[in-house]
Amino acid sequence: MNLKKAGSTKFKKALISFVSLVVLSVFTLSSASASVIGNDYPYKGKSGVDPWGFYKGECTSFVAWRMNHLGAKFSNNMKGGHFDNAKYWAGNAKRIGFKVDHKPNVGAIAQFTGGKYGHVAYVAEVKNNGKTIKIEEYNHVYRHGYSVRTISVSSVSNFIHVPLSNTKPTKAPPFPGTQYFKPGANNKYVTMLGQQLVKKGYGKYYKSGPGPKWSDADRQAVAAFQRAQGWTGKDADGYPGPETWKRLFK
Incomplete structure (x- = not known):
């Protein structure tokens, strides 16, 4: 047995393993530090003015x-x-x-x-x-x-x-009551709810709006937000109560 050759082979294998580990580690760190959020924009394909005074899609x-x-x-x-x-x-x-x-x-x-x-x-x-x-x-x-x-x-x-960490959180307005959030409801509180859901990242449920008329999009967005709080069953039925309202405006 050629000990010199065997030692050289073991060294090469060890070196390859080490280099592979380093490359994998660098790739993992790079991926972990990435800050790309993705296309979470809630007004894809929409027209008109957004809640902040700019034209949608721009x-x-x-x-x-x-x-x-x-x-x-x-x-x-x-x-x-x-x-x-x-x-x-x-x-x-x-x-x-x-x-x-x-x-x-x-x-x-x-x-x-x-x-x-x-x-x-x-x-x-x-x-x-x-x-x-x-x-x-x-x-x-x-x-x-x-x-x-x-x-x-x-x-x-x-x-x-733009200062992000120094902004004051939005103070939750008083919860108006469950009667404002049900089929057939049409009021300013539905609009407020929808706008807050969009800010929280649940805009994908809206094909248009949000607006004052209660819709299934509102219900789906609320339900998704409620599930994100760890709630299940009736606590995540898509209809906001005082606690849902409070957390939305945190």
């Missing part, structure tokens, strides 16, 4: 949705300003007190001033020691559609930093 509406979904209070005319087209977002952001610079971070808004209207996107990842970023966006690669791109930081005009 890049501005998608970013406004994402900011609000993550906990920021963000809308077109907030704090007496006016964001308007994406081209003007950085200027308005500065005027109302938001930090605007050229340094990316996850959760920031990437703004591009080129073209007639400009463009905005959500920064999902910062890569290569801050040289590239992965963005989520609407109405760029696909007309009124969702896309993810990795781009250079130098291609971005500005980064707008």
